[in-house]
Structure formats: C-alpha cells, structure tokens
Amino acid sequence: MELVEVRELYRNKEEYIGKRITVGGWIRSVRDSKSFGFIVLHDGTCFETLQVVYHDNLNNFAEISKLNVGSSIIVTGQLVETPQAKQPFEIQAEEVIIEGYSSPDYPLQKKKHSLEFLRTITHLRPRTNTFQAVFRVRSLLSYAIHKFFQERGFVYVHTPIITGSDCEGAGEMFRVTTLDLDNLPLTEDGKVDNSQDFFGKPTNLTVSGQLNGETYALAFKKIYTFGPTFRAENSNTTRHAAEFWMIEPEVAFADLNDNMRLAEDMLKYIINYVLENAPKEMEFFNQFIDNGLLDRLNNVVNSEFAHVTYTDAIEILKKNNDNFDYKVFWGCDLQTEHERYLTEQVFKKPVFVTDYPKDIKAFYMKLNEDNKTVAAMDLLVPGIGEIIGGSQREDDYEKLLKRMDEMGLSREDYEFYLDLRKFGSVRHSGFGLGFERCVMYLTGMSNIRDVIPFPRTVNHCEL
C-alpha cells in the first residue's frame, strides 16, 4: 500500500503541503460537532501525531464519529498548513476507510495510565507515548552502538547463549535441558544422567561473552559482542532482570588507558546519536519522566571524563564516611551511594575509578606491579553510578595460572583461555556495558521492566 508516513510529513513538509495524500494509523482520539470532527491519528513512525479533519459530506461521517480509541483507519485527503494551530498541518479528509475497529473495553483509553498497569499489558503498552519513546530510543541506541563499532572496524561476534561452562562465577545461572523433568534418566548410582542431555552434559545460559570474545579479539584485534545474557538471581528490584542485553568490546594491543578512551568515546557517541535522532522523545522524557535528563546528558557529552584511582577515591570518600550507610575502607566494594557521591558531588561529571584491589575483582584482570591492585576501571556517571566496568586482561600465562589456582579454578575448563596466553599473547582490554542500564540512563526511566519489551523477572515470564 502506498501510504505516506507521518514521519515523512514532518521531515519533508514542503513536499506534501497542498497535495492529496493517503495515510494510515490508529486513532488516539475523536471529537465531533454537528457537521465536522477531528481525529488525532498516530501511525507509529514517529512521536508526532497527525490531525485529521472530516466533514459531514463523507457518507460514513456518523460511523467515523463513533469510532473507539485504538481503531485503525486509512485517510485520503489534502494536507494543508495550519499556521495558527499547535500542529504545523492537518489533513482534510476526502475519504476515511475503516481498517479495523476497536471497542470501548480497549485498555488504552484517553487518560493517564500508571506504569504498573501498563506492565500488565506488554502487548499494548508500546502504543502509548511513554513506550513509543522508550522503545524507539532503545532501537536507536542499539543501532548507535553497532554504528560506533563498525565505523571503527570492529568485528561483531555472536558469542554463544548456551554454554557448557558455569565457571565464570559471575552469578547464578539458568540450566538448559531437554531432559524430561518428570522422567529423568538416572545413572547407576541414582544421579541424573547428564550424558543423556541434548549436549551430553549440563549446559547453562551465558552470563557473559567476554572470555569467548577475547579469543576473537586475539584474531581480529577489535571485536564487540551485543547479545542477551542471563542471571538467575532471586532479586526483585527495579534494576535487575533475569534476561538483559550486554555489549562487550575487546581490543588487542590495548591497555587500560586505551580502554577508557574507547569507553568515553563510545558513550559520548551513542548519547549524541540519540539526542540527534530522537529529539521529540528526549524532550518528552525531560518534561514528563526526569526533569534534569537533558542537562545531565549534555554534561556527559561535553565533559572530559575524570580519572581517579580506587586508592585515592577511598581517601576522598573516607572524609564523608559519616554520611554513608556503608563506611568505606581500603579493600571494600564501592556501593551506589559512594559511586554517586564521587561522580555527582566530587567530580560533577563522569569519572573513571581505576586500579581496584585484586580481591574484589575477577581473576582475569591484569595484576598491577604493586601486586595488590588490578588494571580495572569502572565508569561512574551522575544520576546512576556505575555504567561500565572493564579491565586490562592478564596476558601473562604464569600469572594467570597462579591467580586461577588461588581462586580454585580448574585448568581444564580454561584451557582455551590459557592458550591465548601461550600462542602469541598480547596486552588486551575490554569492558561491559549493560544495555538496559544504558537505556534507563538515556531515558530517565527508573524501572528496568519499563525498558525491556517483555521483561523477565522472578515469577514473571509473560508472553
């Protein structure tokens, strides 16, 4: 069908003014008087709506006036400028074809619905203003991430979702199985016979693609992953989902400084991309969801990010220990209250905290010369705290092995990973960006359930 999109009308108004066009969309509202009426039409292609004016010269005038919110129609008529009105133009209908009816029990009536209510109708909520804005930004942000990395020659790697190793220790995992739970095959000693499972052994859903990603970084130099990851954690908070997407770039011949530069460039790039490509949506968030949003994002884009070592950060935080719920000391993990204090009160802009104590970080992070800290970095941003975490990786075979032994990790499980240090090891670094956290940061939405189309959380897996 040759429909003109409302997005196109707003972008190239001049081409359409005075012309006869056909548009299709869903009715947000209808109001009529005796001889004419107005329809607010939304076609999903942009945030803006189109006003339709219709008159009683249409043979279905009465029927149109009775259409319920949510009905779909196809309208043909002339687009005319409306210099006195709020909207820049309207369409004067010569024909209104009813494509699909709605009904009075359509859940999205013309009134404000709570986010909680909308969570119960995940199949319909994308039709509302808020979720139109959220999920368009989510889409643009995804693309901005691909664009950023591809323009720089990074290779996109699909790391596996089902994994045979639960050894990364990054959190509780989901088991994946084809065994019949009501009729499990057992071995002679009465245990579940995992050899009969689909893969001949127990398998889980991935918690991170990093280790796989490293194998590709040492072949392509610059790679990134962007895929779903999973946590089976029983935490019912506004920031945790069982299924979420993650971006994990990894670069060979890159140290921690290169890594931080990449993270800073990426974050600025993707924020700029969304600000430029979704101005109406971002205005909407700034006005109705989070008043300080645009100021905060503009501050990020225009700042040179600060840098502070963990050790120095602890000294700074100690002076404010009286005001923290969790008192800091060298060796402690930073809590959100500490992170936000650093980025919001101390530096007043994004800040990289580097060189954390090795005991609170993962085994694969490169040991610094002090033998106490590792070449790790977390990027803290105002309004949220940590948004990115990364490190230079241990590229020394012996040191990595020693660290694995200390942490009780089996060499066998990690043979492939050790191989990377045996055959042409190079310094390399990478980081992880939780995609949903990033969407929340860019939209001001405060519940992760509202930035995932069909969220999965404890006891919730609908549709």
Place this chain on the structure above:
Amino acid sequence: MELVEVRELYRNKEEYIGKRITVGGWIRSVRDSKSFGFIVLHDGTCFETLQVVYHDNLNNFAEISKLNVGSSIIVTGQLVETPQAKQPFEIQAEEVIIEGYSSPDYPLQKKKHSLEFLRTITHLRPRTNTFQAVFRVRSLLSYAIHKFFQERGFVYVHTPIITGSDCEGAGEMFRVTTLDLDNLPLTEDGKVDNSQDFFGKPTNLTVSGQLNGETYALAFKKIYTFGPTFRAENSNTTRHAAEFWMIEPEVAFADLNDNMRLAEDMLKYIINYVLENAPKEMEFFNQFIDNGLLDRLNNVVNSEFAHVTYTDAIEILKKNNDNFDYKVFWGCDLQTEHERYLTEQVFKKPVFVTDYPKDIKAFYMKLNEDNKTVAAMDLLVPGIGEIIGGSQREDDYEKLLKRMDEMGLSREDYEFYLDLRKFGSVRHSGFGLGFERCVMYLTGMSNIRDVIPFPRTVNHCEL
C-alpha cells in the same frame, strides 16, 4: 598504544608511504637468510597481510628469526613501496619488539588445515584465512541488516529469549530451569512442582520472535527483530544448529506484495553491502570455497525476482516428476530438490512461490478467498533453495479464532495475539530470514558449524 592498522595502510597508502610507522600483529611466517629476513604479519584488521623486512643490524635479529608462527610482535620502521613485488609495500624494520611468544606446538602451522580439524579449535580458527573471511563477512552482514532497516525507519525490537509459551509449535524446545535436577521439588501427586521454578512455571528458549514482533508492528508500523533462536532437534546435518540467529521484520499496513518487495530489497541491499565492504574476502571465497559464488550473487543483485503461485509451481514441477526423489502433487510440501529446480532450472534467478495450501502452513497466515490457500511466500534462490519464508498474517479476529480452534490451539495462550485483532487490527505481513543460512549463502561455506563462532549441535557445546 598508537599502532597503525594494516587496514589503514591499504586504504590510505599515500599517507603512509615513506613514513616511519609502528604496527602490531601476529606472525604468519618467518623466513631468513644470513643477514636479513621476511615476516608475514597479520594484524586482524583486514584480510591482507603486511610484509616486514628486517636486517642483522637489529640486536635481536637471531631471536626474531627463531620466532614461532603465531608469535605477536610490534614493529617500527619505514613503509616503502615495492612496485616489483606482489604486495604494494613493505615495512623496513628498525625495531621489532616481541610482545608474546608462540611455540612449535601451536596448532596453526603454515600448512592447510581441514575444516574438520579447525572445528576442534574454535578459539584459534578465527586466526586462519578462511575464518577471518567468514567472520568478517558475518559481522558486515549483521550490520548491513541493521543499516537497511534503520535507514527505512524500522524499530529494532528485542523479543524475549526465555518464553513461557511452547505453543508456537515450530519445533522442539529447550527447557530453562533453576530447579535442582538432582533434587526436584514435587507436588502432592508426585509431579515436578513447576511453581517452584524461577518463573513460577515451565519456561523454554524461544523458537521465533514473530508473535511478539507483531505486537510491536501494530504500535510502530515497521519493526524487525534480530536475535538468537533455538531448536532442540536431534538432527546432525550440515544445515542444523541448536542455536542460531534470526531476523524477523514485521510491517503493519502491508500485504503480501509489500512483504515480497521488502524481502527483495533487503536481500539485494545486504549482498551489495558485503560485496562492497569485503571484496578481498569475497574473492577468496570465490577462488577457494565456491567457484560460482560471485556470479551467483551478482545474478541475484541484478535480477528482478520472479513470482509464481504454489499451484502453478506444482504444474511446472509435475512435468519433471520422473527426475525427483519426492514426486510432487498439489498439497505436498516442497523439498529442496523442487525448490532448486524451480530457481535454478526454470526461472534461473530468485523466485517467490506464493499462496501455499493452508494445511502445510502455520495457523497465523492469512486465508485467501479460495479458502484453500494462504497468503504465504517463500523466496527460493539458486544454490540453496528457500532462504526466506513469510506471509501476510490473518488479521480477522473470527477467522483466526476458527483456524486456532481447528488446530486445537488454546485461546488463553493466545489472548494477547487475539487482542491485536480486536483493537485496531490492520493488514500486516512479515518474514523470517535465518541468519546463518544467509551467511552460508554469501560465503559458499557448506557447513553451518563453520559460520557460527562457537556452534551448538547435538552433543557439542564447547567453550
């Protein structure tokens, strides 16, 4: 580190000739004579290698000459043109720093390795020419898909991976669970107590995002998904994997013709993108993997795709029934031999087969007026057969319900799907493209295990 990438040298040769530069990469081969030697260096940023010339004026000359294949080095020196040689330039080393050693038992020695052998070292095979080419094309193809849809205003939707409905009937599914298999909670009647599972009910890995995608198409008009999907089928073939990626666009106010136009435009666009952005890799495939590849792809790009109804196709095929293993008749499913005969022998270009019998297609496809066929389309391409399958969706509430009842599907499971037909239904269409099949098609690789970084198949889930 400020390294110049080999990709950059080939792209902007003029800027670097005569200059002193630093490069880093892995050694593909070393050969030396008494006073000088050559290194073939690969840095992963492009298909091409860089020749390094080094002389015995370097204090580590002897050590360099003994380096094993796979070692990583950082070389500084002048880039000079070599008009007489095969390669356009070489670097004359003033310094060679050894970043990481390799060893004589490095599995990738300078000889031809079989694809079978390389499958046993999925962490190292991306360092070979073949897999450099495959996985760069895979990455470019992913990006081309995003670029195509984003440029046309489609919204990228992350449909869920874990799903509570196994009702799509599109194949065997993997169960996802946090229950302890060695210690399953039971209900009073001795069955597994699924209410104690993470989501309070049984859940599976998705086989398709289409139904979820439709809910977003009826909000955003044009959407696409691009994510992993799963089949727990016990089929050990060269074309089946348990985990693979799929692209599923869905468009509201679009009928079957619009759908076919979109599929044709997309396929041409992504092939062109890869031909333009990976010419060396595509030459390599054409020369070493599949001799007719470039001709075949160019034919696709330059053809106007043909169209034939299933009913007409059956008449054509019947005339050749003697030569088919499976004899065709109206109502039968088309096999690969039929599909390839149609596209390779009859039409000699890509062809859409449309309007299949309803009984061999899914419940959600729009019933044609003949009440016998549905508005489905499969795109067949030379060399492979079906590459895309799609349909216009049934948008009539009553007809859909009738079809669901006929097929014994429960209304309750599909309430959300029926709602789309209840509240502002519109004609809409979409299709599915198996991403790995597409990578195979563009590279000529014949085993799906060789186009997935870490393939998952029956009894295989390594790394």
